[in-house]
Amino acid sequence: MNTTTISVRGSGKYAPRRNxxxxxxxxxxxxxxxxxxRCFRFIDAAAAVGCxxxxxxxxxxxxxxxxxxxxxxxxxxxxxxxxxxxxFLPRLAARCRERKIQFSCTPFYLDAVEELxxxxxxxxxxxxxxxxxxxxxxxxxxxKPLVLSTGMATLEEIQGAVETVxxxxxxxLTLLHCVSGxxxxxxxxxxxxxxxxxxxxxxxxxxxxxxxxxxxIYRVVHRxxxxxxxxxxxxxxxxxxxxxxxxxxxxxxxxxxxxxEAGFAADGSGDKTPAAAELPDREWRADPxxxxxxxxxxxxxxxx
Numbered sequence: 001m002n003t004t005t006i007s008v009r010g011s012g013k014y015a016p017r018r019n020x021x022x023x024x025x026x027x028x029x030x031x032x033x034x035x036x037x038r039c040f041r042f043i044d045a046a047a048a049v050g051c052x053x054x055x056x057x058x059x060x061x062x063x064x065x066x067x068x069x070x071x072x073x074x075x076x077x078x079x080x081x082x083x084x085x086x087x088f089l090p091r092l093a094a095r096c097r098e099r100k101i102q103f104s105c106t107p108f109y110l111d112a113v114e115e116l117x118x119x120x121x122x123x124x125x126x127x128x129x130x131x132x133x134x135x136x137x138x139x140x141x142x143x144k145p146l147v148l149s150t151g152m153a154t155l156e157e158i159q160g161a162v163e164t165v166x167x168x169x170x171x172x173l174t175l176l177h178c179v180s181g182x183x184x185x186x187x188x189x190x191x192x193x194x195x196x197x198x199x200x201x202x203x204x205x206x207x208x209x210x211x212x213x214x215x216x217i218y219r220v221v222h223r224x225x226x227x228x229x230x231x232x233x234x235x236x237x238x239x240x241x242x243x244x245x246x247x248x249x250x251x252x253x254x255x256x257x258x259x260x261e262a263g264f265a266a267d268g269s270g271d272k273t274p275a276a277a278e279l280p281d282r283e284w285r286a287d288p289x290x291x292x293x294x295x296x297x298x299x300x301x302x303x304x
Contacts, residue, residue: 021261022206022221023052024253025104025230030057030082031239031247039088040095041235047099049254050261054101055124055230056092058084058116059108082240086115093119104147113138120144122172124230127151127180127208133164140168147228148173149208151180155200162201174228175201177220178208183246186213194224206230210246214256221260 026046032039039056046054060083065076089105096103102121107113108129116123122145129135130153139146146165150158158175165173177194189211198205206228207220220226234247241247274282284294294302 021257021264022226023102023228024050024257025053025055025228026051026233026253027055027208027230028057029232029239029241029247030079031232031234031241032056032084033240034081034083034085036088036091038235039092042233043092043095043099043101045235045250046233047101049250050257052101053104053121054096055104055106056084057106057108057126058086058089058112059106063109089116089119107135107139110134110138113142117142117144122147125149127153127178130157130161133160136161136164137168140165140170143169143171145172145174146170147176147206147230149176149178149230150197151178151208155196158197158201162203173201174204174206176206176208176228176230179210182210182244183212184210186211186216189216191216191220191224194220194226198225204228212246212248212252214252214259217256218260218263222263 026042026049028039028042032042043054061070061076061079064079065073070077084105093103103119104122104124105112105116105120106124106126107116108126113123113135123139123142124147125135125139127149128151130148130150148158148161148165153161162173162175175197177191177197179189181188191207194205194207197203204227206226207217207224207230209217209220209229209231212231217229217231220229231253232241232247233253234242234249237249239247283298286293287296289296
């Protein structure tokens with residue numbers, strides 16, 4: 001049984017605390033065009049902009065949509081062209097190792113769990129599959145870290161999923177608050193639900209983004225202490241899902257990641273002592289005897 005630990009911060013207890021920046025996860029989704037070299041470019045781009053992981057999706061439309069839907073919907077049948085070839089998996093995992101980022105994938109059929117097992121650092125279960133206990137059990141029994149998106153779900157439904165995976169042996173669980181709108185309106189993001197998940201389920205928490213809003217990302221990290229931020233990535237606006245409006249481009253998310261990390265760099269130790277940048281001005285404070293600047297002991301020796 002694999003017991004790899006996912007690199008997500010958070011103790012499950014919600015309280016303000018100093019932590020390293022969150023794990024940013026680039027979701028390739030169906031923007032890869034079934035092109036291995038393009039897949040490699042996604043991995044390279046994710047690493048270059050500061051992500052700690054990249055995620056793909058493994059589905060077969062015949063095991064994703066009911067036959068009644070496929071029979072009636074050319075649009076859903078056309079998603080056959082979005083399937084990730086299984087033979088790509090070992091090479092994608094190897095590329096991630098070369099770029100020193102984690103490799104993850106979402107299984108959308110039961111056999112996919114075993115197909116992914118030798119390759120992924122963690123499994124991700126999508127919001128649409130949250131109620132599928134067979135899939136939850138299959139992923140949890142591998143012993144690998146598990147990330148669950150909770151879009152559209154009630155607390156009771158999330159409770160059922162959490163109980164299922166924990167009973168099946170999952171010891172490393174991250175819950176992602178998610179709004180399954182494509183794109184998700186900022187005013188509907190309800191980011192305070194991140195705290196609710198942390199308090200209710202005592203596990204790591206994060207945000208699966210469909211807002212494409214820098215303000216939302218900064219808020220989930222610096223106000224709601226998200227330990228993981230997943231976002232949909234496209235390379236240049238030519239991916240199959242980019243037109244929906246929920247995908248970031250590399251230059252957009254790179255700036256957000258850098259600014260997020262810069263915020264953590266400002267935290268400091270918490271000790272209230274003069275900073276190095278302040279030291280030259282300490283002597284120029286008002287002297288307590290007469291209220292004038294600088295302090296008396298340097299007035300005579302000072303040269304302008």
